[in-house]
Structures are given as structure tokens and as C-alpha cells.
Amino acid sequence: MDAYLDKIDTFINHLDLKTLAVLESISSTKKIKKGEYLLQQGEICKKSYFIEQGIARKFYLNDGKEITTALYFENDIAVSLDSYCMQQPSREFIQVIADSTVSQTSFLAFQTAKKLFPKLIELDLMLTEYHAMWLETRLFEFHTLDATSRYIQLLENHPHIIKNIPLSYIASYLGISLETLSRIRAKI
Amino acid sequence: MDAYLDKIDTFINHLDLKTLAVLESISSTKKIKKGEYLLQQGEICKKSYFIEQGIARKFYLNDGKEITTALYFENDIAVSLDSYCMQQPSREFIQVIADSTVSQTSFLAFQTAKKLFPKLIELDLMLTEYHAMWLETRLFEFHTLDATSRYIQLLENHPHIIKNIPLSYIASYLGISLETLSRIRAKI
DNA sequence: CGACATATTGAGATCCATCAACCAATGTGG
DNA sequence: CCACATTGGTTGATGGATCTCAATATGTCG
Numbered sequence: 001m002d003a004y005l006d007k008i009d010t011f012i013n014h015l016d017l018k019t020l021a022v023l024e025s026i027s028s029t030k031k032i033k034k035g036e037y038l039l040q041q042g043e044i045c046k047k048s049y050f051i052e053q054g055i056a057r058k059f060y061l062n063d064g065k066e067i068t069t070a071l072y073f074e075n076d077i078a079v080s081l082d083s084y085c086m087q088q089p090s091r092e093f094i095q096v097i098a099d100s101t102v103s104q105t106s107f108l109a110f111q112t113a114k115k116l117f118p119k120l121i122e123l124d125l126m127l128t129e130y131h132a133m134w135l136e137t138r139l140f141e142f143h144t145l146d147a148t149s150r151y152i153q154l155l156e157n158h159p160h161i162i163k164n165i166p167l168s169y170i171a172s173y174l175g176i177s178l179e180t181l182s183r184i185r186a187k188i
Numbered sequence: 189m190d191a192y193l194d195k196i197d198t199f200i201n202h203l204d205l206k207t208l209a210v211l212e213s214i215s216s217t218k219k220i221k222k223g224e225y226l227l228q229q230g231e232i233c234k235k236s237y238f239i240e241q242g243i244a245r246k247f248y249l250n251d252g253k254e255i256t257t258a259l260y261f262e263n264d265i266a267v268s269l270d271s272y273c274m275q276q277p278s279r280e281f282i283q284v285i286a287d288s289t290v291s292q293t294s295f296l297a298f299q300t301a302k303k304l305f306p307k308l309i310e311l312d313l314m315l316t317e318y319h320a321m322w323l324e325t326r327l328f329e330f331h332t333l334d335a336t337s338r339y340i341q342l343l344e345n346h347p348h349i350i351k352n353i354p355l356s357y358i359a360s361y362l363g364i365s366l367e368t369l370s371r372i373r374a375k376i
Numbered sequence: 377c378g379a380c381a382t383a384t385t386g387a388g389a390t391c392c393a394t395c396a397a398c399c400a401a402t403g404t405g406g
Numbered sequence: 407c408c409a410c411a412t413t414g415g416t417t418g419a420t421g422g423a424t425c426t427c428a429a430t431a432t433g434t435c436g
Binding site: 356366367370373374 | 413414415416417
Binding site for chain 1: 423424425426427
């Protein structure tokens with residue numbers, strides 16, 4: 001799947017200057033402090049957030065408990081997919097959990113830009129495909145791996161996660177309790 | 189999310205005649221007998237399969253056990269996403285589990301057609317977005333619901349499934365054992 | 377230092393998988 | 407048409423993985 005990221009990268013680097021300029025013009029960089037929210041539950045996700053630097057997480061509330069569904073690092077794009085695609089209120093929160101710099105792009109501006117610069121539709125498609133493949137990988141892990149294996153998998157693929165993120169977020173991202181994760185770590 | 193399907197439907201119905209004709213020309217309808225495979229593990233997924241009539245499932249082998257990852261009915265599109273997008277060997281099988289009629293579209297032909305008829309890229313994007321949202325829903329269920337709730341959820345959203353599909357497939361689709369599913373059914 | 381978030385550890389309960397036996401329906405070859 | 411295999415489903419007993427509740431540490435930051 002990294003190959004696909006490369007493909008996307010190459011695609012962007014080969015965009016004509018006008019298209020690149022438009023992309024630039026509809027994005028703006030912003031510094032966000034740890035703990036602040038990019039998106040609140042109930043809001044419509046009107047922007048996509050490219051993490052230039054820092055960490056963010058996406059989560060929702062279930063019976064008052066926070067369930068972390070995604071963790072974002074440098075070069076990841078954070079959106080609440082259904083809210084973004086359908087422009088409906090979001091069930092999810094997106095929160096920055098370390099001081100960060102994000103480049104945000106308005107959904108509407110991007111829609112307009114896509115009409116004028118069709119290459120951007122292709123880009124959107126590739127990004128969405130990548131995200132869908134990532135979701136399938138994650139489902140695969142829930143389907144086949146037990147808690148310990150899921151954690152090891154995470155360790156191997158994203159070693160930086162453990163150093164920077166509270167265990168409680170990681171545990172809920174893995175779909176296990178904080179205590180179980182702690183025990184898993186003690187055992188390894 | 190049904191609203192999004194409607195949107196896609198509307199989009200297709202408003203395509204210009206030429207684009208529709210191209211879409212038609214690169215697709216072909218085929219009858220498939222129960223048990224036959226649309227895609228085998230190791231093959232590259234070179235086609236997408238629109239189920240006009242019948243039932244199919246997607247699964248992979250894990251330690252020799254079949255894990256069903258998707259169930260397809262009328263109007264669903266079956267592909268092995270990563271194999272299709274990246275044109276790499278598939279980990280998954282796609283098997284027809286009832287006599288079916290499918291309309292298959294070649295990946296390559298579709299790629300070519302998209303170059304000539306950009307509306308098709310938009311269509312592809314919408315379909316991919318829909319699929320990604322579906323995956324998120326499924327992940328949500330694995331994350332928050334226990335076996336019984338997942339089954340009930342399935343019952344409510346897809347009552348036709350239970351009538352037509354062996355319990356063993358449903359169980360593995362839900363990520364539980366056949367026996368557990370049987371007990372859940374007895375209890376409800 | 378005190379306060380509050382973060383992490384570890386223990387004990388008991390619960391969910392679910394596994395193994396194994398069994399039943400019912402369907403189909404197949406002789 | 408019968409004997410038997412095959413497939414799909416149920417049921418019981420047991421063990422393991424993981425959750426929950428609760429107590430106790432270990433930060434970390436004003």
C-alpha cells in the first residue's frame with residue numbers, strides 16, 4: 001500500500017502549475033494547540049485537514065466512552081468521511097493531541113476547483129481509494145488478530161505511535177481496554 | 189448512507205448518452221452457477237462485478253479457515269479492492285453462492301473510458317466514497333458491538349441475508365463462530 | 377509539593393471459541 | 407427406492423481471552 005502513496009505523490013508532483021496553484025490557493029496553514037478540536041460532534045465536516053506536523057486523533061462517544069477510530073501523523077489527512085462526503089453532521093470528533101500544524105482545505109472550494117481542474121478529481125479518487133484500502137486492512141486486523149497481535153502489528157507499522165500517544169487512546173484504537181493493553185505490554 | 193446511493197443513481201441517470209453508451213460497451217452480462225468463482229486468490233482482480241441478480245461473497249483464507257469479508261446482493265458491486273486498485277494479486281476469493289447474473293466491467297477498459305469521459309471518474313469517486321463509508325460503518329460495529337448486537341444489526345439492515353445464506357458464512361462475516369451464532373439465534 | 381492525568385496490577389465475572397456429539401435435510405449411486 | 411455421504415444447524419461442556427471494578431503506583435506540571 002505504500003506503493004500507492006508513492007503513486008499519489010508522483011501524481012501530485014506531475015500536476016501542471018495551474019492546478020497546483022489552485023490547490024495552494026484553497027488551502028491554508030494553521031497552528032493548533034494540543035487539546036483543541038478540528039471538528040466537533042454534530043458539526044458538518046467542511047474541511048479536510050492535512051497534518052503537516054503534529055498528531056491528531058478521531059473519536060466518537062459510545063455510552064459516554066470515547067472510541068478512537070483513527071490516529072493521524074505527519075502527511076496524514078484527517079476527515080470525518082461520511083460527514084465530509086455527505087455534508088451531514090458528524091458523529092466524530094477530531095482533536096489535536098500535540099501542538100500541530102495543519103493545512104486545511106475547504107470542501108466547497110475543493111468541489112469548485114474539481115470542476116475547473118479535473119485532475120483534482122483523479123487526485124480525490126486516489127486519496128479515497130487509499131483510505132478505503134486502509135480501512136480494509138484495519139477490518140482485516142479486527143477480523144483475524146487477537147489483542148496481542150493487533151498491538152504488535154501496530155508496533156511494527158507505527159513505532160512512533162507508542163512514544164507519543166497515551167495508552168488509553170491506543171487501547172481504544174485497538175478495540176481493547178486500557179488494562180488489557182497494559183498487560184500485553186508487560187508480557188512482551 | 190442510502191441517500192448517497194440515491195445520489196449515485198441520479199448521477200448515472202443524468203449521464204449524457206455517449207458516456208452511458210461507453211459504460212454499456214465495456215460491460216458484459218454473464219450467468220454464473222452457484223459455487224463458481226469470480227476471482228481466485230493470487231489472481232489480479234481485472235474486473236468489477238455488478239450483481240444484477242443472485243448472491244456472492246468475498247473471503248480469504250486465514251490459517252486454512254475461510255473468513256467472509258463481504259456479502260453481495262442485487263445492485264452491489266463486488267471487487268477485491270486492493271487487488272483492483274493496485275492491480276496486484278488478490279488475497280481474496282470472490283465466489284457466487286447462488287446462481288447469479290453479473291455484469292462485469294474490465295478495469296483497463298474502464299481506465300481508458302475514464303480518460304475520454306471524465307464524468308466516469310466522478311462516478312468512480314462516488315462509488316469509492318460509498319464503499320469507504322460502508323467500511324467505516326462495519327468497523328464501527330466491530331469496535332462497539334458484541335456478537336449479539338452485530339447479528340441484530342445485520343438482521344435489521346439486511347433481513348434477506350438470513351434467508352439465503354448459510355450460517356457459517358454469516359458467522360464469519362460477523363467475526364464469530366458458527367456455534368455462537370447458533371446460540372444467539374436460539375436466544376432471540 | 378500537591379493535584380491530576382496516566383499507567384500498572386489483582387481478582388472475579390463474562391463473553392466467546394473450541395471440541396465433540398448429535399440431528400435434520402438433501403442428494404447420490406447402486 | 408434404499409443406504410449412505412454430505413451439508414447445514416443445534417446443543418453441551420470446558421477453557422481462554424478479555425472486561426470490569428478496585429486499589430495502587432508513577433508520572434508531570436503548575
